[in-house]
Amino acid sequence: MSVAVGAAGRAGAPWFWAIAGLRRALELGAFLALAAFILGPLLTLLVWAAAGTWLFPNLLPEFSLRWWYYVLGNENVVKAIRMSFLSAPVATLLSAVICIPAAYAFARLEFPGRRLLLLSFLSANAFPKIGLYVSIATLFYRLNLMDTFAGVVMIQLINTLLFMIWIPTGTFRGINRNLEDAARDVGAGPLRTFFNITLPIALPGLIVASLFAFLAAFDEAQGTLIVGTPNHMTMPVMMYTLVLSYPQPVGAVFSVLLSLPSLLFLLLAQRYLRAGYLAAGYSL
């Protein structure tokens, strides 16, 4: 509670807030505790990825890169990497093609049931995910989609829908209509207006949506585990096996490999994330 009160401190502060030293100490203490909680597990994992052996109670391991050779030399791992980089882009592209026009319609066109239909895209989040995957699996058994590439792409597609509908809808809504009207006034047709005016302005939002969708597809694990085993394992699905039945450094090395797309995403999208698109995606 003291943090909450302190946070509202602009509107007048509790008595101890006036003691500057105590306030700084409280803030710094809370910050360090949170930093340890969030960064601790990740740093431990990173150290494991560079470890040969790590015996208790040593604070640091004996460093070695031999597990990297082991992981990258493993045929199943290479297969999973290929499967991931094949299925996630396909799912993202498919999602963009079907969702972006729909997002434009949600933002700009009047049609019956618009509000209800937009809300219906939240339904993927209104179910417990794993229950949904189990139900989908029973449908896929009947349609012979179990353990197929198409089945895996469809599972990933579900996870991209929300990002690809809601973020672009918000983006299109945010574009000033006057710009489009002006283009129409000087004689541009609707398609030309869309491609020359609307699309360039909306591009950053669409890029952020696509990157989020890609990560959602790339990181999907639980559904693919059910639908894709044993022949269509993606990298996150491979992780289950590595965590449960291999020595710690193997899982750690693979985790680093699996995080590379996310890191790349952070670097690529930093500019746009700062511009508030991240928050926009969450302010439903």
Next chain:
Amino acid sequence: MTDSRRQGALGLALVLPPLLVLIFLIIVPAVSAVIDTLHPPEGAGWTLTNYALILGNRVLRSDIRFSIVVTLAAVAVTFCLSYPLALYLRFTKGRLPSLLAVLFTIPLFVPVVIASFAMITFLVNHGMVSTVLYRMGIEWFPPLVYNATGIVLTEVWTTIPFAVLILGAGLQAIDDALIDGARDVGAGPLRTFVSIILPLNATPTMITLTLLFIGIFGSFTIPYLVGGNAPQMLGVTMTNYLTQYLRRLDAVTIAVIAFLIAAAVGALYVVSVSRRERHAL
């Protein structure tokens, strides 16, 4: 008139493809799952036997109870950490808050599988925490992973950014003038918080709580990797029934029970979102 009709048709046509995906991948499986459990192919007619069997199973009942308790605990901890954090980020400026704003989003970019594994290496007996505590002379402490504690800690780790972002977006929408106004008429910080900030941020708060509940309740990866053997959360139970015991119908019945529990909570969510949407349009 014809123009608006044409616009309506075009709008529906553009919305149709993702809607078909939604129908084929979410609505059809969900509905057919419910029908299967109520109307088993081998038996005749409609029956609730499947549900009676599942709910009559003592192990499954304890799994249901365990799922609800763990989910509520994780939601409570996440919320109690996220709300003050969102408030702090909204109302404070400086180097520490901007550093914090970067720090808290980090888990958003870590796949859940990796987060679970990182948490294991961090918390496991003879892991990082245990090593540091040992060096400080503390040799015994309760086990932190492969039990409910591990699940709650990992769920909190992965959901903090999501909760802070939604709550923060809500707080951002509160006009500074309202808060300054309250101060001008002599309200203290606690009073301002209780009578201005809390009610104005009520909808995002409801959304956050329900989405957290549904997300955590339906999770599989974290309880599967970080949880113990029994009791287990329903996500793990139903996956085991499907892939290990090959009892598809039982798996789906458990899934429907999980749907129903989440639906009760989800109703709250839809009500608050649609209220929001009505304001926005």
